[in-house]
Structure formats: structure tokens, C-alpha cells
Amino acid sequence: MREAPVAVLGAGSWGTALAIQFAHGGRAVRLWGRDRAQLAEMAASRRNERYLPSAGFPESLQVEPDLPRSLSGARDVLIVVPSHA
Numbered sequence: 001m002r003e004a005p006v007a008v009l010g011a012g013s014w015g016t017a018l019a020i021q022f023a024h025g026g027r028a029v030r031l032w033g034r035d036r037a038q039l040a041e042m043a044a045s046r047r048n049e050r051y052l053p054s055a056g057f058p059e060s061l062q063v064e065p066d067l068p069r070s071l072s073g074a075r076d077v078l079i080v081v082p083s084h085a
Contacts, residue, residue: 005030007070010080011039011063013051018078023058030062032070039065 003026008019011033019031033039042048043063047056057063064070071077 003027004073004075007032007074007077008080009033009067009070009077011035011042011048011051012080012082013048015078015080016048016052016055018080019061020052020055020057023061026060028060028062030064030070030074032064032067036065039063 005028006019006022008015008022008029008031011019011031015031015033019029023029031042038048038050041050042057047053
């Protein structure tokens with residue numbers, strides 16, 4: 001039985017780092033952020049050039065611009081946003 005995906009809400013430096021770590025740990029990860037242009041760049045380059053340019057995305061990390069889709073089926077949800085956001 002496959003483990004449910006992890007949804008990471010927040011595609012800044014910390015959210016990206018956590019998403020990468022969960023993916024390296026064997027989990028399917030959906031990374032969502034509010035900046036659709038940044039998400040499109042991340043999906044194309046398979047890295048977060050703005051906040052974590054040296055870390056490529058593992059294959060199991062999916063950049064997901066649609067919030068409901070990023071949460072669909074997720075058992076674990078990490079909300080990783082600045083307290084002032």
C-alpha cells in the first residue's frame with residue numbers, strides 16, 4: 001500500500017527544503033505556493049531558483065499550483081508560511 005502524499009503549503013526557502021527532505025525520504029510530495037509564476041518556473045527548472053537554487057527536486061516532488069489538488073488525498077499537511085503572510 002502506498003503512503004498518502006504530503007502537501008507542503010508554502011514554497012519559500014523553508015517549505016521547499018522540507019518538501020525536498022520528505023521526497024528524499026521516499027514520500028510523494030505536492031508543493032504549493034501562492035505565486036503562480038514562481039511555481040511555473042519551479043516546475044520547469046525542477047528547483048526553487050529564488051530561495052534554494054542549489055537543490056534540485058527529487059522525482060517524487062510535484063509542484064502543484066492548484067490548492068485543492070495539492071491537498072487531495074494528503075494525510076500530512078505542512079503549512080510553512082511566514083507569520084506575517
